[in-house]
Amino acid sequence: MLFRSANKLSILFTLIAIACIVIMFFLGFWQLDRKYQKEDRLAQIEQRKAANPMLVQEVADNPEDFVDFPLLVTGNPSNQTFFVDNRLKNGMAGYEVLIPVETNYGAVLINLGWVPGTGSRAELPTVTLPNSNEFEGVLYVPSDNVMISETNFNYGSFPVLIQQIDFDEIAKHLGKEVLPFTVRLSPDQNLDFLREWQVVVMEPERHLGYAIQWFGLGIAALTIFLLTILKSMQGRQD
Structure with a gap:
């Protein structure tokens, strides 16, 4: 009975550990994806900034298509x-x-x-x-x-x-x-107001930093998990 309970706990801890490792790597890849999205947005802003000014009648029906x-x-x-x-x-x-x-x-x-x-x-x-x-x-x-x-x-x-x-x-x-x-x-039209517009909430470099942190945590957790399994197998052989 005691052996069966211990075996169930071992399986539960294994599943939790695997789930945590998967989540850490998922968050790392998600942060990388956010980095690429922000880079594309910033590139789009720079490209559109160089365009000639549009008029209200040209954007009134579909303003989402003319952001930036x-x-x-x-x-x-x-x-x-x-x-x-x-x-x-x-x-x-x-x-x-x-x-x-x-x-x-x-x-x-x-x-x-x-x-x-x-x-x-x-x-x-x-x-x-x-x-x-x-x-x-x-x-x-x-x-x-x-x-x-x-x-x-x-x-x-x-x-x-x-x-x-x-x-x-x-x-x-x-x-x-x-x-x-x-x-x-535009920033140069009136000095009474501060116009430092925040085009993205978080810079791409910060997303890269978070991705590295999540991958580091995932690798560390995976290493500990594998070493624990290896040690357990060695213990059974002894």
Whole structure:
């Protein structure tokens, strides 16, 4: 009975060890795949950056196909300002500031850039809005973070503090539809806003580093596992 229980435990530990080793190598290959994806994205950004600016009517129907392309927006800007909360730069809390620009093809959200917070969440920063009818930047489609819930339902009262760029919520505040993309303005258009746009969350080199760590852990675990089996077999022969 004791031998049978010990044998069952040995099989269980073996299965757990194999599963852990497989997971470690899987995570290593996954990190390598993420590295290649980031490299492709960065190469795409550099390639598209050199293209001539597109116009709103060319991208309005399928904005996802034109992410990272330069875009020229001509229209009437509004002072209806949106502050996107919890944006960090160099360890400092602040906001990204958006305004709608009315064009002949719909309202376009212009991301003016980042500004630091005031130190009090009850007081939004005072910003100087650009005096221009032309805005040039890069087309960007923000992803929806399902972990973030909107809290500002005081529709029509500006400036508006929002938790993320949610086009449906922004449309409710404006009382009209907006096109489902934003324009991240070029860095040289207004010095009042910081425009160090983060194109990828993690650089490819960091993914490579994580891959090496997972492969190292997998190799170490596999080595220990094989040595344990070898020692067990030797013990039985003795």
